[in-house]
Amino acid sequence: MTQDENRCIFCGELHIDGIRLCGKLICASCEKDLVNTEVDEPAYQCYKNGIKVIWNGEKYRQFLNDNFH
Numbered sequence: 001m002t003q004d005e006n007r008c009i010f011c012g013e014l015h016i017d018g019i020r021l022c023g024k025l026i027c028a029s030c031e032k033d034l035v036n037t038e039v040d041e042p043a044y045q046c047y048k049n050g051i052k053v054i055w056n057g058e059k060y061r062q063f064l065n066d067n068f069h
């Protein structure tokens, strides 16, 4: 398992545990944020787009570049 597979796609930190979508890790903290985020909050849209990107495959790196750099 590479380091990248243990890297949360939202906060970018390394985590051992968390949920996985198509092999991409979302740490427990970010997952909690996602669950607790109201629909009309901008952060939710960011998360939702992230989820969409994950399901679409390997474009999440571009998503990270667009949103966190």
Ligand SMILES: [Zn+2]
Pocket: 008, 009, 010, 011, 012, 013, 026, 027, 028, 029, 030, 031
């Ligand atoms: Zn995270």
